[in-house]
Amino acid sequence: MSRLIKKRSKTIGLPPGSLIHVGEKITDEIKISVIDYDEKNFKEIEIKNVADCFPFKDKPSMTWINIDGISKPDIIESIGKNYGFHSLVSEDILNTGQRPKFEDYDDYIYIVLKMLYQPKDEILAEQVSIILGKNYVISFQETSGDVFQKIRERIRNGKGRIRKMGADYLAYALIDSIVDNYYIVLETLGDKLEEIEDNVVNNPTPDTLKIIHGMKRELIFLKKQIWPLREVINNLNRAETTLIKKSIKIFVRDLYDHTIQVIDTIETFREMNSGMLDIYMSSVSNKMNEVMKVLTIFAAIFIPLTFIAGIYGMNFQYMPELGWQWGYFTVIGFMTIVGITLLFYFKNKKWI
Helix, strand or coil, X not given: CCCCCCCCHHHCCCCCCCCCCECCCCCCCCEEEEEEECCCCEEEEEECCHHHHHHHHHCCCEEEEEEECCCCHHHHHHHHHHHCCCHHHHHHHHECXXXXXXXXXXXXXXXXXXXXXXXXXCCEEEEEEEEECCCEEEEEECCCCCCCHHHHXXXXXXXXXXXXXXXXXXXXXXXXXXXXXXXXXXXXXXXXXXXXXXXXXXCCCHHHHHHHHHHHHHHHHHHHHHCCHHHHHHHHHHCCCCCCCHHHHHHHHHHHHHHHHHHHHHHHHHHHHHHHHHHHHHHHHHHHHHHHHHHHHHHHHHHHHHHHHHHCCCCCCCCHHHHCCCHHHHHHHHHXXXXXXXXXXXXXXXXX
C-alpha cells in the first residue's frame, strides 16, 4: 500500500510551496551532471557545488542538467530560485507521490512521470520531474541509475538529430526513453502471466492463487503510474507554447500512440489476470468433481452389494439359503456379477 499512497503527514498544516521531502529517502548523496552541447561542440561535467550549474541558464547552447537525489530541499530550492521556478513546482519535485502531470508556466514547462524498474519480482517506480526551458532541460530523479544512457551516448557521439535539435527534442527523447522502458516491464509481466496460466490450467494450488492476487496488485500499481501519462502526452501535443516547435509535435504524437499501446496492454493483462482467477476456481471445482465422481461410483457399486449382505445378515432361523451347502458361494458369485455389471454399465455411459 505504501507504493500506492505516499504518506504526507509531514506537510499537514504547512503553507503551499513548503519544501518538505515526501517519500522514501533512498539516498543522501546528491549527484549533479551537466551536458552542454550544440551541433559542433560537446561538454560533459559533474558538479559538486549546485551554484556551478547556474551560468548555463543563459548560454546559447543546449544544456541538460540531471540531478540524482532529491532528499535535500535546500538544493532544490536553490535551483528553483536561480532558474525562476514557482515554489509549487519545487514542492512537487520533492513530493514523490505526484501523479504524472503537465504544467505550462509560459517560460518553462513542468512534467512529472514515473520511471519503472523490475530488479526482482516486484515492480518499482521512481518519480522523474522534467523541466523544459528555452535552451535547457533539468531532470530530477530520486536516485542514481536511469534509462537515459542511450540518450547520453547519442549526444556524446553526435549520432542522429539530437545535437541538431533544441531542448524540446531532448525533453521528448527523455520521455520516450521512459515509455520505451515500460515495454520491457510489460514483456516480463507477459511471460509471468503465461506461466501462471499454465499452472492454473494444469496444476492449480493455493500458492497459485497467491500469485494471481500478487499479479493483481502489480497491475493496479502499474495502472496508477501509467494511466495519467496519456493526458500528459496529449497536453504536451496540444500545448500552445513557443517552447515546443511544430516539428517536434509529430514525435510527440508518435509518443502518444506508444502510451496508448502500453495502457491497452495493461488493461489486457488485467482482464487476463481476472480470467485466470475464474479459471482457477473452475479448475479446483473440476478436481473436486472428479474426486466426488470416483467416490460416487464406488458408492453406487457397493450400495446393491450392501443391500444383499444386509438381507443375509438378518440370521432368521428359517431362511432357506442358510442350510444350503453352496449358499455362501452362490451369494458371493451373485454379488461379484452385480459389481461387474455395474462397472460395464458405467463404462458404457462414459461415466468412468
